[in-house]
């Protein structure tokens with residue numbers, strides 16, 4: 001993985017000994033749980049947070065504690081601190097997905113710094129900022145926590161090649177973290193966890209700034225198009241910093257899903273997140289976005 005590391009050092013502007021790779025970020029999440037939690041411990045996150053945290057916790061007989069979101073669907077950092085205080089002995093990792101999947105909400109650095117400072121110098125808990133959608137976030141108040149890594153000994157930043165680079169099937173994720181965390185992970189991971197194909201693709205991807213910009217432009221204009229059309233149709237949605245929008249459905253999401261599927265469009269049901277009346281709609285190419293909206297109109301008109 002040496003050449004991949006060299007390129008990542010340039011790409012992330014972070015020294016090599018603070019970077020590691022996984023067979024997708026999912027593998028890194030799983031390893032973090034296995035390294036920092038024992039059976040009976042807990043991880044802490046928010047309701048509607050990316051599901052891999054809970055799945056990894058459960059698979060490792062670790063509890064997953066969750067706090068309610070605020071009225072704007074954002075993670076409630078004060079509630080997370082309160083939940084931590086109540087479960088101090090158990091909680092070994094706090095997962096913050098920023099932006100979050102499937103809600104698309106984000107937290108600003110101004111909101112997150114007091115939270116990080118609260119846990120500063122706390123060696124018993126790891127704060128994981130999962131930034132899978134970092135490149136899609138365009139709110140001016142959003143920024144990555146990668147710059148903060150030198151200041152916090154318990155901060156971990158996760159990135160993935162699955163989203164902006166569209167490499168989900170190749171499986172490549174990365175972790176930016178204190179050297180001790182990288183060392184612990186490197187001892188646990190399998191030596192050949194990242195395939196040579198994924199490594200070559202990852203190197204090429206990181207060299208292609210132009211691709212990132214083009215993907216951002218296509219995504220942002222797609223999101224704006226969705227907002228405009230959804231508003232015109234009276235479909236409520238949560239403003240998103242990802243490459244998807246979570247929409248509210250007038251009947252069960254899975255029934256809208258089934259009707260859309262008949263028309264050749266797949267929207268993602270999120271029942272498993274406890275959101276039976278929502279669907280996640282991903283941005284595609286302009287023609288695909290138009291088809292999504294046209295089909296959604298047909299399906300929702302039929303329900304009325």
Ligand SMILES: *Cc1c(COP(=O)(O)O)cnc(C)c1O
Pocket residue numbers: 023024025026027050097099100101130132133159160161162163168171172173
């Ligand atoms: C997609 C995603 C990941 C990880 O994806 P991998 O394909 O395993 O790299 C991690 N976190 C969030 C929030 C995601 O949406």
